[in-house]
Amino acid sequence: MQFKTLAVALTAAVSMSAFAQTPIVIKFSHVVATDTPKGQAAERFKQLAEKSTGGRVKVELYPNSQLYKDKEELEALQLGAVQMLAPSLAKFGPLGIKEFEVFDLPYIFPSKAALYAVTEGPIGEGLLQKLEPKGITGLAYWDNGFKVMSANKPMRVPADFKGLKMRIQASKVLDGQMRALGANPQVLAFSEVYQALQTGVVDGTENPPSNFFTQKMHEVQKHITMSNHGYLGYAVIVNKKFWAGLPADIRISLEAAMRDATTFEKAIAQRDNDMAMDAIKKTGKTAVYNLTPVEQAAWRKALLPVHKEMEGRIGKELIAKITREAAK
Numbered sequence: 001m002q003f004k005t006l007a008v009a010l011t012a013a014v015s016m017s018a019f020a021q022t023p024i025v026i027k028f029s030h031v032v033a034t035d036t037p038k039g040q041a042a043e044r045f046k047q048l049a050e051k052s053t054g055g056r057v058k059v060e061l062y063p064n065s066q067l068y069k070d071k072e073e074l075e076a077l078q079l080g081a082v083q084m085l086a087p088s089l090a091k092f093g094p095l096g097i098k099e100f101e102v103f104d105l106p107y108i109f110p111s112k113a114a115l116y117a118v119t120e121g122p123i124g125e126g127l128l129q130k131l132e133p134k135g136i137t138g139l140a141y142w143d144n145g146f147k148v149m150s151a152n153k154p155m156r157v158p159a160d161f162k163g164l165k166m167r168i169q170a171s172k173v174l175d176g177q178m179r180a181l182g183a184n185p186q187v188l189a190f191s192e193v194y195q196a197l198q199t200g201v202v203d204g205t206e207n208p209p210s211n212f213f214t215q216k217m218h219e220v221q222k223h224i225t226m227s228n229h230g231y232l233g234y235a236v237i238v239n240k241k242f243w244a245g246l247p248a249d250i251r252i253s254l255e256a257a258m259r260d261a262t263t264f265e266k267a268i269a270q271r272d273n274d275m276a277m278d279a280i281k282k283t284g285k286t287a288v289y290n291l292t293p294v295e296q297a298a299w300r301k302a303l304l305p306v307h308k309e310m311e312g313r314i315g316k317e318l319i320a321k322i323t324r325e326a327a328k
Contacts, residue, residue: 023058024250026238028084029067029076031190033214037144037272038086038234039063041265048257053250059084065191070169078135083242086142086234090171097130102314102322104173106229106303112270114326115143115231123321128235137243139255140236140262143269144208146228150221150286151204156295158182158302167193167205172313174206176306177230190215197221208232210269213276218286226277226290227299236262 028046032038046059068076074091076082092100102108109115118124119141128138149155151164161181168174168185178185186202190211196202197220204221206229212218236258243251280286291299307319 023056024246026057026059026084027062027067027082028059028086029062029073029082030086031065031070031073032063032211034061034063036210036214037265037269038142040268040272041142041261042086044264045257045261048260049254052253052257056250057254065189069189069191071189074136077237077239080239080242082239084236084238086236088169089233089235090169090174092131092235093171095134097127097134098172098313099127099130099315099318100235101171101173101310102318103231103233104171104177105307105310105314105319106177107300108307108319108322109146109231109326112143112145114328115233116266117325117328118322119143119233121325123318123325131235131237132240135240136237137240138235138237139258142234142236142262142265144210144232144234145269145273147206147208147230147232148212149204149206149225149227149229150212150217150223152222153203154223154287154289155204155225155227156289156291157298164203165201167196167202173306173310174230176309177303180303180306193217194220206230209273209276209280213279218280218283221286224280224286224288226288227296229299229303 026049028042030038030042034040034043042061042063046061049057049059062082067073067082070087070091073082073085073087074095077085089100089103109118124141131138151166153160153164155161158181161178161183164183165186166178166183167188168178170187175185188196188202193202193205194215194217197205197217205217207217211232212221212224218224246254277288281288311319
């Protein structure tokens with residue numbers, strides 16, 4: 001009897017040991033290429049997380065919509081099918097958290113310094129807290145810089161947009177932005193944009209240069225205007241239940257890895273966008289146009305009324321707070 005009890009105990013100990021050695025898997029899904037700022041930062045996080053936890057955590061990366069497209073990934077996170085995402089800030093509107101659409105407002109951030117004053121301060125933290133009731137924990141803001149416009153015709157003044165079918169993310173603010181320019185906004189998943197541009201389903205789109213180049217959109221767009229009219233950023237998020245269930249020491253290590261990856265991401269974002277724009281110019285396939293001060297003023301005049309239009313959706317007070325913070 002003693003031998004049988006001892007055997008059972010040994011078997012249990014071996015099983016517990018095997019379980020303890022099984023790494024915690026974090027599936028990290030995103031929709032962009034591996035050589036974008038987001039893609040590189042995800043890789044950096046993977047390396048740091050696995051090293052700092054001594055292999056107790058394994059981060060599996062799924063770029064380029066390999067697992068889920070734009071509309072699918074948030075639901076997958078909430079259901080626990082993936083543990084980590086880095087969706088663009090516009091993606092939270094359909095969840096009912098419309099305040100994140102403030103980042104889509106045209107010309108709301110005059111500089112990166114103004115942007116970081118918001119994302120790294122109490123306003124940014126307060127917005128991430130709004131994700132908690134949806135089963136989501138926000139870890140960090142990642143940056144992909146300011147957007148430019150593309151189409152198969154020159155875009156120098158707002159009237160040039162009249163009648164153009166312009167691809168946007170699912171954001172009421174971006175819808176209002178394109179309508180303010182006289183364009184017809186078309187919501188499409190990021191993974192579908194190249195083919196839609198190639199086949200004429202849409203006439204143009206907006207994105208930071210690194211996304212244009214890595215997705216080869218410049219091959220099917222004859223003109224880019226350096227409008228810098230809007231911002232594209234991401235929130236790195238995790239499934240709340242998964243995150244809360246991690247051992248405390250693991251969570252501390254992952255938080256440190258995320259801080260380091262975030263610092264890295266912000267450092268490379270502008271560099272990569274500049275390199276992408278240089279590469280686009282060198283292909284000779286796309287004419288790149290810089291707005292004159294007079295033309296830029298005309299764009300601002302056409303687009304700034306969108307701020308007022310969206311007060312009822314986003315919140316008048318939040319827009320005012322960010323405008324004040326960005327002006328400091």
